[in-house]
């Protein structure tokens with residue numbers, strides 16, 4: 001169980017995350033939606049402590065995360081792997097080395113620099129690549145891959161961390177629909193088959209509905225909706241996206257089943 005209690009993050013005069021309390025049971029797949037600037041990325045970054053909270057408690061299976069430092073913080077970051085919109089691979093390294101970088105959390109700096117990975121770690125990396133159907137590209141440089149392939153490598157790298165939580169910040173925002181389906185399918189499979197908690201920021205409501213057990217809607221750093229996809233009505237969507245019919249930034253087309261957000265409505 002991941003439990004956030006009264007978590008806030010203030011940057012200068014912006015309150016990015018405002019008194020958020022959230023309990024996420026192990027094995028849940030949670031989609032976080034909300035317009036650009038709502039605090040979705042900051043919320044994920046608070047969980048893996050890329051950002052330090054201004055207030056509140058972050059608790060994982062009874063251990064306090066909000067205040068940990070040094071080696072303990074490093075161990076926590078290994079446990080909650082992160083996948084980003086822009087993949088964050090090392091472009092000039094080959095795929096297998098990029099995946100092995102997931103083990104850096106467990107190595108000393110020297111071991112990592114000289115790529116002294118154990119046979120077990122190499123096996124882990126190969127298995128992750130096989131699972132993402134990327135093994136045939138193992139020796140290819142990361143910058144020669146398509147976006148969809150790069151994101152699959154990034155997910156393989158995350159798996160190689162042997163995480164308990166997988167955080168994904170707009171993982172399909174830069175992908176075409178076909179690759180988006182492959183990547184979301186991979187995240188869902190990891191969640192289902194391995195029981196890994198997945199928390200995923202998504203820029204389309206349809207994707208959140210299709211893949212997530214639970215949807216959390218954020219508005220101005222606060223939770224405005226928290227429930228199953230079936231509870232996400234048109235009214236709730238209008239609240240989360242702040243659509244009043246005069247909002248030109250969002251080209252939102254609400255029907256009973258779907259909402260499409262125009263290109264200018266996609267998150268950064």
Ligand SMILES: Nc1ncnc2c1ncn2[C@@H]1O[C@H](COP(=O)(O)OP(=O)(O)O)[C@@H](O)[C@H]1O
Nearest residue numbers: 011014016035036037038039040041042043267
């Ligand atoms: N490092 C930062 N420094 C200052 N302000 C930030 C920083 N990161 C995020 N913010 C601000 O916090 C708010 C929430 O941002 P973010 O979490 O990126 O939202 P989202 O991911 O929903 O688009 C925005 O107003 C953003 O400008």
Ligand SMILES: [Mg+2]
Nearest residue numbers: 040041267268
């Ligand atoms: Mg964001």
